[in-house]
Amino acid sequence: MQQARGQLLLFTDADCEPFPGWVEQMMAPFADPEIVGVKGSYRTRQLSLVARFAQAEYEEKYARRRWMRQIDFIDIYAAAYRRDVFLTQGGFNAELLRNQDQEFSFRLARAGYKLVFAPQALLYHQHPTTVWCYAWRKVRIGRWKVRIHALHPSKAFRDSYTLWTQKAQIVFVPVVSLAVAAAVLGLIPWSVAAIPAVLDFITCAPLMINATRHGWQVVLLAPLFACVRALALGLGITWGLLSWGLLGHVRQAVSR
Numbered sequence: 001m002q003q004a005r006g007q008l009l010l011f012t013d014a015d016c017e018p019f020p021g022w023v024e025q026m027m028a029p030f031a032d033p034e035i036v037g038v039k040g041s042y043r044t045r046q047l048s049l050v051a052r053f054a055q056a057e058y059e060e061k062y063a064r065r066r067w068m069r070q071i072d073f074i075d076i077y078a079a080a081y082r083r084d085v086f087l088t089q090g091g092f093n094a095e096l097l098r099n100q101d102q103e104f105s106f107r108l109a110r111a112g113y114k115l116v117f118a119p120q121a122l123l124y125h126q127h128p129t130t131v132w133c134y135a136w137r138k139v140r141i142g143r144w145k146v147r148i149h150a151l152h153p154s155k156a157f158r159d160s161y162t163l164w165t166q167k168a169q170i171v172f173v174p175v176v177s178l179a180v181a182a183a184v185l186g187l188i189p190w191s192v193a194a195i196p197a198v199l200d201f202i203t204c205a206p207l208m209i210n211a212t213r214h215g216w217q218v219v220l221l222a223p224l225f226a227c228v229r230a231l232a233l234g235l236g237i238t239w240g241l242l243s244w245g246l247l248g249h250v251r252q253a254v255s256r
Contacts (some may be wrong), residue, residue, distance in 0.1 A: 001083070008027060008082060009083050010079070011078075012076075012079075016123045017124040017125075018123040018124075019180070022078075025121035025122070036108060036114055037108060038074070038121070039118065039121075040119075042079025042122075043122050044126075049117050051129050051212040053134075055214060056213075056222065060206055067080045070108060072109035072115060072159055072160045074104075074115055078121055080180070089111065090107075099148050102148055106152040131225075132218070134225075135228050135229075135231075137232075142236020143240040145236070145237065146244055165207070168200075168203045169200060170234050172196055174231075176193075179195075179196050200227075203226075204222055208223070
């Protein structure tokens with residue numbers, strides 16, 4: 001980035017294939033001098049159910065962003081920044097092994113810079129094709145989100161990327177599991193155990209609607225995939241809290 005000589009820096013990933021005209025679409029918003037960062041969007045040609053669900057998941061987030069005048073989250077798979085601002089703001093945090101793009105976006109937004117979504121800046125992506133790979137990816141994302149939110153606490157409650165339904169599912173899924181176990185043991189009636197299950201299903205409705213373009217199989221399996229996502233993210237968050245929360249206090253105690 002320091003060796004670059006252009007005014008803009010564009011990023012994509014090794015598992016991405018930009019559409020023709022991607023560069024032009026990424027550059028177009030910079031005609032507004034107030035805009036400092038631009039985010040593009042995914043498409044997929046994959047046929048596996050998991051990959052199609054992953055695409056529906058992204059499209060649910062895109063649908064929300066289309067109505068935002070500015071955002072606070074740019075993924076590095078389709079990212080563009082003004083080079084001078086990128087360098088003066090310190091660029092990506094090299095101490096983070098994941099989610100560096102998320103942390104940098106939050107830092108720019110906190111400094112008052114304008115970031116926008118360019119939905120027509122398209123590229124194909126290779127999504128996970130197995131449930132295990134998808135879940136493991138979410139576990140790692142959840143773990144590193146703990147570090148990001150430690151640096152930007154307010155973003156744990158609201159950002160332009162994470163939907164409230166996804167956050168609710170992280171809470172509802174373990175609650176549903178406990179409620180079902182309690183009902184099996186006869187501790188509570190099944191009618192009571194069904195309440196969190198129904199609420200969890202309701203949070204999946206927008207995702208299921210977005211999944212219709214990817215086939216009815218994806219629509220029907222979306223609640224199950226959402227449960228896998230919630231469990232994986234919850235496990236990752238727990239891992240992160242244990243890694244950087246509890247262990248951090250232990251290290252401080254030992255150092256004293």
